[in-house]
Amino acid sequence: DAKTTQPPSMDCAEGRAANLPCNHSTISGNEYVYWYRQIHSQGPQYIIHGLKNNETNEMASLIITEDRKSSTLILPHATLRDTAVYYCIVLQGAQKLVFGQGTRLTINP
């Protein structure tokens, strides 16, 4: 099963774009990339997912490289409320999400 690698922490200034990288070099052709985030004392929250095309929704954009070995989650205009741990997950098996350590993103005023 594919695993992901993310930087343990990142900082971003409020109002700027936050770009969170993820490596998943062993991803297989039918595995999706999912992004979740977890704000302190809450359960993880779904952000976005994709297979090979770039995706955008009201929360974020997901850029997946052509070889699908890495992706970037983009929060276009970060706010203080975006401070959280961000998890990049490759959907494993039939259903279960396998979380790594994630990236602790801090948005600074």
Next chain:
Amino acid sequence: GAGVSQSPRYKVAKRGQDVALRCDPISGHVSLFWYQQALGQGPEFLTYFQNEAQLDKSGLPSDRFFAERPEGSVSTLKIQRTQQEDSAVYLCASSLVGGLFDYGYTFGSGTRLTVV
């Protein structure tokens, strides 16, 4: 309700005590998952239900852990003879359909279990 509801929100148990944690998924959601999250770590998969069938329990750490979903809605995670290493946040998640390419899972806020 609008989201996944878990109760109790906090539980303190004496070592050796049995505990039961409840999860009310979003109405109509087919799939239900339990995760365990130790302090400072990412959530770890425990078990998965599709309706009332427990399809995957490979993440349950020992036979002291038992989960059920008898009517395909509410689920209970039971831990017998609790030990200090069971201290964690227990998260429940549900999703609408059981297919592989689902549109995300909705998590509850979790139950924080502290074993003293």
